[in-house]
Amino acid sequence: xxxLVNKPAPDFEAEAVVDGQFKTVKLSAYKGKKYVALFFYxxxxxxxxxxxxxxxxxxxxxxxxxxxxxxxxxVDSQFSHFAWVNTPRKNGGIEGVKYPLVADLTKSISRDxxxxxxxxxxxxxxxxxxxxxxxxxxxxxxxxxxxxxxDEALRMVDALQFFETNGEVCPANWTKGDKxxxxxxxxxKAYFK
Numbered sequence: 081x082x083x084l085v086n087k088p089a090p091d092f093e094a095e096a097v098v099d100g101q102f103k104t105v106k107l108s109a110y111k112g113k114k115y116v117a118l119f120f121y122x123x124x125x126x127x128x129x130x131x132x133x134x135x136x137x138x139x140x141x142x143x144x145x146x147x148x149x150x151x152x153x154x155v156d157s158q159f160s161h162f163a164w165v166n167t168p169r170k171n172g173g174i175e176g177v178k179y180p181l182v183a184d185l186t187k188s189i190s191r192d193x194x195x196x197x198x199x200x201x202x203x204x205x206x207x208x209x210x211x212x213x214x215x216x217x218x219x220x221x222x223x224x225x226x227x228x229x230x231d232e233a234l235r236m237v238d239a240l241q242f243f244e245t246n247g248e249v250c251p252a253n254w255t256k257g258d259k260x261x262x263x264x265x266x267x268x269k270a271y272f273k
Contacts, residue, residue, distance in 0.1 A: 082194035083219070084193065084194070084208065084216040084219055085216050085217065085218065085219055086215065086216065086217075087215065087216055088214055088215055088216075089107060089116070089118070089208065089210045089214050089215065089216050090107075090189075090192035090193060091106070091107050091108045091214075092105075092106070092107050092182075092188070092189045092192070093105070093106040093107075094182045094183055094184060094189065095157075095158040095182075095183045096151075096158060096161070096180045096181055096182045096183060097158055097161040097162050097165055097180070097181045098178075098179070098180045098181075099178045099179075100162075100165060100166075100178075102158055102162070103180070105151065105180045105182055107151075107210075107214075108214065110149055110210075110212075110214075111212070111213065111214040112212055112213070113212065114147050114148065114149045114212065115146070115147055115148040115149070115209070115210065115211055115212055115237065115240075115241075116148065116149050116151060116208075116209075116210040117136075117143060117148050117149070117150050117151070117207070117208075117209055117210075117233060117237070118151050118153065118193075118207070118208045118209075118210060119132075119136070119150075119151070119152055119153070119205070119206065119207045119208070119228070119233075120152075120153045120154065120190060120193065120195045120203040120204065120205065120206040120207075121133070121152060121153075121154050121203065121205060122154065122155075122202040122203060122204070122205070122224055123154055123155065123156060123202055124154060124156045124160045124161060124163075124164040125160070125164055125167075125172065127172075128224070128225065128226075128227045129154075130164075130169070130172055130173065130174050131227055132205070132227055132228055132230075133152060133174045133177050133181075134169065134174060134176075134177070135227075135228075135230045136150055136152070136177075136179065136230055137174075137176060137177045137178065137179065138230070139230050139231075139234060140178060140179060142234055143234065143237070146234070146237050146238070146241060148237055149179070149180075150179040150180075151179065151180045151182060152177075152179065152180065152181045152182065153181075153182040153184050153189055153190065153203065154181070154182075154183075154184060154202070154203060155184050155185065155187050155190060155201075155202055155203060156183060156184075156185070157183050157185050158181075158183040160183075161181040161183060164181075165177055165181070184203070187200065187203075190203040193206055193208065195221055202224075204221050204222065204223060204224065205221065205222035205223070205224070205226065205227070205228060206219065206220070206221045206222075207219065207220050207221075207228060207233060209233070209236055209237060209240060211240065211244075217236075217240050218236045218240070235254075235255055235256075238255070238256045239254060242256070242260065246260070247262075247263075248260040248261060248262055248263070248267075249261055249262075249263045251271065259271065
């Protein structure tokens with residue numbers, strides 16, 4: 081698995097479904113404007129995937145308050161995304177999901193982010209937090225059966241934004257409002273007092 085942290089996020093331009101409409105999404109369009117929470121999931125019309133997509137939608141307003149654009153990507157077509165968005169939740173669909181769902185039929189985006197399964201079939205559950213400069217600040221990849229914790233994704237956004245604003249670092253298990261530290265020997269000692 082390639083590590084993209086501290087490197088420019090690979091750019092892409094692809095067809096997507098955004099709030100029920102077909103649109104073209106270009107990652108670099110957000111550079112200088114918004115943070116991006118880019119996540120990959122295996123396939124539409126599967127089992128763990130709709131739980132994750134709904135969980136991200138449930139926290140959509142929280143991401144928006146933090147100036148973060150959510151973008152989901154799978155190896156499905158935009159037409160499959162459209163059908164899934166128009167399928168009710170009770171039938172395994174993701175009706176109500178508003179953020180962009182990018183079609184990666186060529187699997188080039190999944191390959192560029194190094195989340196494509198070795199057999200080339202589907203993407204693993206990758207999550208990439210990209211700052212406003214277009215640099216990957218956080219990445220995590222889960223295997224297919226392991227659903228993500230969306231609150232942890234928000235926590236990472238909070239930690240990044242706190243650091244950018246204050247220059248202090250966020251220790252283990254930090255959540256917004258907790259004690260942080262100055263990244264020096266004295267700062268560490270003060271933190272443990």
